Amino acid sequence: MPRLDALGPYAVPLLAAALAGYFLGAIPFGYWVGRANGVNIFEHGSCSPGATNVRRVLGSGAGNTVFALDVLKGAVAAGWLRLWFGPSRPGHLVEVLGVVGLVFAMLGHSFSCFTRFRGGKGVATGAGAFLVLMPVVTLIGAAVWTLFFFATRYVSLASIASAVTLPIAGLVLHTPRIYIVIAVAVFVFVVIRHRPNIARLMAGTEHKFQRKAPS
Numbered sequence: 001m002p003r004l005d006a007l008g009p010y011a012v013p014l015l016a017a018a019l020a021g022y023f024l025g026a027i028p029f030g031y032w033v034g035r036a037n038g039v040n041i042f043e044h045g046s047c048s049p050g051a052t053n054v055r056r057v058l059g060s061g062a063g064n065t066v067f068a069l070d071v072l073k074g075a076v077a078a079g080w081l082r083l084w085f086g087p088s089r090p091g092h093l094v095e096v097l098g099v100v101g102l103v104f105a106m107l108g109h110s111f112s113c114f115t116r117f118r119g120g121k122g123v124a125t126g127a128g129a130f131l132v133l134m135p136v137v138t139l140i141g142a143a144v145w146t147l148f149f150f151a152t153r154y155v156s157l158a159s160i161a162s163a164v165t166l167p168i169a170g171l172v173l174h175t176p177r178i179y180i181v182i183a184v185a186v187f188v189f190v191v192i193r194h195r196p197n198i199a200r201l202m203a204g205t206e207h208k209f210q211r212k213a214p215s
Contacts, residue, residue: 010093010096013081013093013097014096014097014100016081017077017081017097017098017100017101017104018100018101018103018104019104020077020080020081020101020104021077021078021100021101021102021103021104021105021107021108022104022105022107022108023108023113024073024074024076024077024105024108025073025074025077025104025105025106025107025108025109025110025112025122025125026108026109026111026112026113026114026119027069027073027108027112027114028049028112028114028115028119029049029065029066029069029070029073030048030049030050030051030053030054030066030070030120031049031114031115033054033058033062033065033066034049034054034057034058034062037058037062039057039058041053041054041057042115042118044057045057048120048121049066049115049118049119049120050066050070050120050121050123050124051063051064051066051067051070051120051124052155052209053120054066055067056209056210067124070109070120070124070125070128071124071125071127071128071131072128073105073109073125073128074102074105074106074109074124074125074126074127074128074129074130074131075128075129075131075132076128077101077102077104077105077125077128077129078098078099078101078102078105078128078129078130078132078133079098079101079129079132080101081097081098081101082094082097082098082132092178095133095176095178095179096178098129098132098133099133099178099179099182101129102126102129102130102133102182102186103182103185105125105126105129106122106125106126106129106186106189107122109122109125110122110193121159121190121193121194122189122190122193123159123162123163123190126186126190127141127142127162130166130183130186133179134166134170134173134175134179136169136173137166137169137170137173137175137179137183138166140165140169141162141163141165141166141169142162144158144161144162144165145158145159145161145162146158148161148162149209152208153208153209153210154201154206154208154209155209156194156197156198156201156206157197157201157206159190159194160187160190160191160194160198163183163186163187163190163191164187166183166186166187167180167183167184167187170183
């Protein structure tokens with residue numbers, strides 16, 4: 001087995017970014033908040049531990065809490081090593097560390113080892129990470145999400161529209177190429193995770209978001 005230092009001088013920070021990103025992303029806030037309210041969120045609503053389903057099943061307080069925590073874990077995953085190294089490392093390495101944290105945080109959220117590799121779609125976690133990497137582009141994506149959501153009340157459609165906005169806005173605003181590449185990859189990932197929603201949208205059977213008070 002090759003020694004870790006044989007992989008290059010940046011192997012340790014890259015490995016740290018990947019491991020921390022995955023385990024931060026894997027923290028199942030939606031499941032825990034559901035359990036705290038006496039509900040197994042995997043058995044209610046869309047059976048997703050994401051903020052949207054938690055809000056639908058348990059109300060706005062629980063849903064907003066999960067959303068904020070999912071955004072926070074994405075932001076920490078993408079930003080902690082960037083803050084740790086600061087200007088003491090080459091700029092491209094700082095960018096790569098943030099992207100590795102983002103990728104593994106979304107994978108951890110979607111396939112959490114704490115919930116038998118079940119999870120949400122990763123939109124809030126990815127948004128938190130992108131907010132650290134390219135804040136202006138992410139705010140544009142958030143504005144698009146808000147516009148589509150209030151126009152249609154479809155969270156899935158709003159999430160897909162927001163995801164496709166990120167690489168386009170990144171190109172227009174001349175963000176680093178690596179961020180644009182990962183934004184395209186995240187858009188593909190979001191589409192794949194929303195395949196059942198897309199099928200329901202095309203069939204006209206997708207559920208519009210409606211607030212529901214806790215039972």
